[in-house]
Amino acid sequence: MFKSFEPNKIFVVTSKAPKYVLLLFIVVLTIGLTEALVISPEDYKQSHVVRIMYVHVPAAWISLGIFSSLALLSVGSFVFKNKNFSLIAKSLAPSGFVFNIIALVTGSIWGKPTWGTWWAWDARITSMLILALFYGMYLLAWRIYENQEQVIRITSLIAILGAVNIPIIKFSVDWWNTLHQPASINILTTNVAIHSSMLIPLGLMTASFALFSLLIFLMKYNTELIKVKNKGLDRL
Amino acid sequence: MINEIISMNGYGVYVWSAFSFTLISFTSLYFVTKLQLSKEQKRFASKFGSLDVDKTKAARLQNINREILSNTSNI
Numbered sequence: 200m201f202k203s204f205e206p207n208k209i210f211v212v213t214s215k216a217p218k219y220v221l222l223l224f225i226v227v228l229t230i231g232l233t234e235a236l237v238i239s240p241e242d243y244k245q246s247h248v249v250r251i252m253y254v255h256v257p258a259a260w261i262s263l264g265i266f267s268s269l270a271l272l273s274v275g276s277f278v279f280k281n282k283n284f285s286l287i288a289k290s291l292a293p294s295g296f297v298f299n300i301i302a303l304v305t306g307s308i309w310g311k312p313t314w315g316t317w318w319a320w321d322a323r324i325t326s327m328l329i330l331a332l333f334y335g336m337y338l339l340a341w342r343i344y345e346n347q348e349q350v351i352r353i354t355s356l357i358a359i360l361g362a363v364n365i366p367i368i369k370f371s372v373d374w375w376n377t378l379h380q381p382a383s384i385n386i387l388t389t390n391v392a393i394h395s396s397m398l399i400p401l402g403l404m405t406a407s408f409a410l411f412s413l414l415i416f417l418m419k420y421n422t423e424l425i426k427v428k429n430k431g432l433d434r435l
Numbered sequence: 436m437i438n439e440i441i442s443m444n445g446y447g448v449y450v451w452s453a454f455s456f457t458l459i460s461f462t463s464l465y466f467v468t469k470l471q472l473s474k475e476q477k478r479f480a481s482k483f484g485s486l487d488v489d490k491t492k493a494a495r496l497q498n499i500n501r502e503i504l505s506n507t508s509n510i
Contacts, residue, residue, distance in 0.1 A: 247443035
């Protein structure tokens with residue numbers, strides 16, 4: 200079933216793709232930044248500070264998306280006993296962690312002029328911080344444990360346990376009284392409470408962030424495959 | 436116009452620091468990842484070069500090995 204996704208076969212694609220993805224990322228990011236910083240209007244309540252949304256929201260979305268993928272890949276690696284799943288998950292994690300940190304830091308910067316504080320132990324912020332801790336544990340486990348079977352088991356467990364936090368982050372604004380505003384965009388119901396003049400830069404910045412995480416994933420995945428091949432050469 | 440974009444009604448310091456932090460994080464992650472990739476490619480090339488003729492022949496049979504070697508010059 201997964202034969203066409205074998206590392207030997209897909210390396211031909213993954214080794215050539217990064218330069219094209221990098222080029223596309225630079226183009227989309229340039230257009231996105233122009234839209235976000237210059238063309239999009241200021242908010243009637245928050246004024247220009249609303250522009251932080253164009254980095255904060257995509258970073259939060261992508262860090263959540265990547266952690267969900269880690270959990271799914273971990274389940275896949277348990278069910279199908281395919282080590283390539285854990286290799287893909289390991290390659291996705293660094294960009295997910297960086298996006299999580301970006302979401303926390305930019306959220307903190309946004310909090311100061313709007314809420315009057317850099318940090319609050321609010322349900323959404325706290326659950327995002329917990330996600331960062333899970334990302335940290337996941338990445339640390341890959342560094343600490345050397346036995347491959349053991350590290351795959353431990354990292355999969357961390358990813359699956361951490362996935363419990365994903366719906367908590369998503370619904371924290373509905374379940375508790377928080378400083379955070381409720382979701383303005385709902386993919387399931389296609390409900391959008393944002394004007395197109397703000398939705399376009401948000402979409403462009405999300406696309407550029409997704410391209411960046413794809414770029415880092417491809418580079419990291421190639422690194423991991425070469426590491427495996429290096430071990431293979433040692434055995435020759 | 437330029438002054439307005441920079442100051443953003445007094446919120447410029449917040450907006451620009453959020454965007455700067457994001458772009459610095461991107462650049463750092465990109466270069467760290469590129470450095471790790473380049474290190475592994477170099478290690479592979481040097482290990483491959485130290486193999487004897489028979490082992491080199493056996494290793495060259497794998498497409499992925501040829502691909503790694505061909506990409507080592509591109510980094």
